[in-house]
Amino acid sequence: MVTRDDYRIDEKPTWCPGCGDYGILNALTRALVEHAIAPHELMIVTGIGCGSKLPQYMRVNGMHTLHGRPWPAAQGAKLANHGMRVMIIHGDGDGYGEGLGHFVHAVRRNPGVTEIVQNNKIYGLTKGQFSPTSEKGWKTSTSPHGSAEDPAQPLALAITHGATFVARGYPGELKHLIWLIGEALEHPGYALVDILQPCVSFNKPRTYDYYAERVYRLEDETGYNPANRTAAWERAQEWGERIPIGIFYRAIPGPTFEMLDPVLKEGAPLVKRPLEKLNSAQVESLLAKLR
């Protein structure tokens, strides 16, 4: 049996008191325990940012990579060991800014990876510059006259590029978030959970109070059908007086990227296969191609 103790580690997070990342860490750990996933069966690949330090604050396999680059490492990890659960966790600046190209291409490939985004709509770690999900007009240290950019639409982008599980959570709705992460973990293909993460130090407009007044659950919305892709795409862009959380879109995924790889179709994951020298027949067939 997997327990919360399995994930516990004697390490105090460096996050500010009140940061939304605590709630996300809590929800994630609980979801993992509920779904009986043990720390050694899991690899959490992160980028660089406040939230990306998360694997340091639990007992788990992790890879704390580079800003904007967790996706290449996560896909590599999944290809090297498709028997392992791979999650990718990062901030909005990381995955929707510098890493946006990787994000779109990864979604197109449908790797069997669960993605969680700590979306605080700001660069937290570097102390408050506007990010790709900051809203137009926001004044920050790098946008003193107000950001001139429309925010990125990652959920709509994921739906457009073929994602079959697209959701948004909020740590103020902890039980709901635990459930969402669990559903994402059980999804047999690529799954995205974007999380509204209050940054109490640098995102003054988007506080717990702000979200508490506006978030509503799609699951409570009569007539909302998460199998309807067009409706999901539209709902994914709703933002303002009402902010949806929950599962926007869910469909049965096709085969994952790693399942389509001819080398991985049969036999053990790559890491479990011994590296051996070519035998003489293999050498012969290789040389024959050069003749």
Added chain:
Amino acid sequence: MVEGTGFAGISETPVVIYNAQRPGPATGLPTRTEQADLLFMLHASQDEFPRMILAPGTLEEAFHLGWHAFNVAERYQTPIMVLSDQFLADAFRSLEADALDFDAVEIDRGALLTDADLDTLTERYKRYQITESGVSPRALPGHPNAVWVTESNEHDEVPRIEEDAQNRIEQQSKRMRKAIAMTEDVPPPTWYGPEGAALTLVCWGSTYGPAREAVDRLNAQVAGAANLLHFSGLEPFPPTAETELRKAHKTVVVEGNYTGQLETLIRARIGFSVDGHIRRFDGRPFKPEFILARLQEQEA
């Protein structure tokens, strides 16, 4: 690419990076050849970590340094660069059926822990354990006894993110110590042609072929006129390089770049100044005629 190289350096991830050089900068002459990335590959990334640069001169050498690169990457858990160029990468040559010695191929995974090793582990696994050689035994993720985070931040042995000054000194020194043993795995420079020749051409990578033919033609005119010292290992700088270079009477470096990158490296590493150079940076490969013509001009 450059930041990823540094990530492999600090996280001690074995990786082989292959660069077939073409003239740049930027898109440059994208279908032509040059040898102007040597110092780039030597320094690519912020800060410092050990690396190896291998530059095969022939197709046969490319075959052997290819598998050697993977072995040293795992032995030292650090980036290994194979530096080729468009000329070598696109070169066709007939080889005898037994020219590539597949029997010589060895696979060395270095200090890689097996499941059996990990089964008996009683203490917490330390991915970046301080060792005398600088190499820490490496586990692959997935075993219940070895759960850890590969770190791009500076870290302690466990590894936790750690900014303590003493820890930084210990971890950085541990990584850099790997370079000591790496000098044993870097191929030494090799001679071609008669010993004690009046002129020694010095070159690296794919320039081997045309330089060798230039040497043959010079010796056909005057016996013992020329020989060749070829570098296929450039970093760590081969320990025998100085002795070999000092054997030469007159050294002329032949390389495909504007500033003389091998020449710079030789001077930086061993304080040896060569007597002359022939450089080419017009995107075309060296030819023996080109080398011989330049030698004649320089003598005139």
